[in-house]
């Protein structure tokens with residue numbers, strides 16, 4: 001039977017995502033009512049700038065006092081789309097203390113304080129849902145938390161940042177350098193004025209922490225995620241990648257160790273073969289490749305950012321949380337029972353593409369090969385090219401290794417840098433997805 005008292009929703013933040021959430025709640029009100037089993041009503045919208053004109057939102061709902069909105073006693077669900085750590089953390093805690101379940105799109109907060117927020121939700125018998133925090137519109141958090149709850153995820157590899165994928169895709173398709181591609185991304189609105197969070201991999205690392213926790217049923221915080229940005233990726237790296245039948249992507253890679261006793265979580269640029277499904281993810285799209293024991297390989301693909309796609313994920317959570325409220329139940333909370341530790345980057349085992357500038361004279365190749373061997377890193381292929389500008393005195397040497405621990409590669413590179421014949425290490429890139 002349809003309940004007539006509406007479920008009341010407080011919206012915290014009314015920017016690109018929040019305004020779209022409010023719009024869809026209004027335009028799709030009848031469908032949402034039918035799907036939830038009760039009407040759902042926007043009871044208040046907390047904003048920083050009340051004077052801004054917000055089309056389609058009753059001005060009487062706008063307030064600058066988010067805390068008072070949460071404490072008024074009749075709010076069933078809070079939608080937090082403010083972002084950042086504070087005041088979002090305090091407001092979500094206040095929401096739980098006042099009996100409201102929470103839908104959040106806040107990856108930074110969940111990656112940093114997810115455990116405490118989950119604990120607060122559980123203490124109060126409420127929900128914390130956050131599909132929109134990772135990869136925008138792509139259903140990923142709930143498929144991993146619910147659909148794959150009976151399976152065992154061993155590996156997750158994804159493109160979870162649209163800005164950097166746009167830049168890398170431009171570099172790949174046009175031969176542009178990093179700065180030129182970034183300028184185009186900025187002009188087209190794909191990159192923010194300060195692109196640091198995206199290009200240095202912080203945004204992807206927060207998403208990686210959230211996904212790793214869900215995938216492996218353990219706690220992974222932002223600080224546990226190894227992170228390298230993509231600002232050093234050059235046009236010549238792309239040329240090398242092409243020669244190997246690869247492209248370059250900024251990847252979040254989460255793995256269960258072979259012995260099952262630990263996990264690793266990392267974000268860095270990597271070469272992947274053009275035949276890998278992630279290689280065909282173009283422009284600002286996101287995609288996540290999940291390898292599960294029983295299910296096999298799954299790929300989730302779609303728009304990872306933007307007001308409307310992110311609002312779609314928020315609304316999906318809102319419907320689920322409202323249904324739970326009506327059923328006087330809660331959805332899945334944090335699952336961290338495995339307590340698997342997160343191993344340091346040095347223990348990650350993968351392949352490497354190393355580009356060296358070396359003296360072009362007898363014995364250099366042998367010296368370089370010996371250095372790899374001394375550190376237990378096996379070479380797969382070597383390509384040497386004399387440099388026209390070096391008048392025969394300098395050459396470019398590209399070494400691709402077999403799989404080796406990251407610590408062994410780091411040791412190798414340190415030793416290579418000390419060789420008189422090695423003039424410089426032009427680039428080091430991991431090779432994934434083979």
Ligand code: HSE
Pocket residue numbers: 160161162163164198203304305306
């Ligand atoms: N800036 C992010 C991206 C979107 O480029 O994917 C929000 O996480």
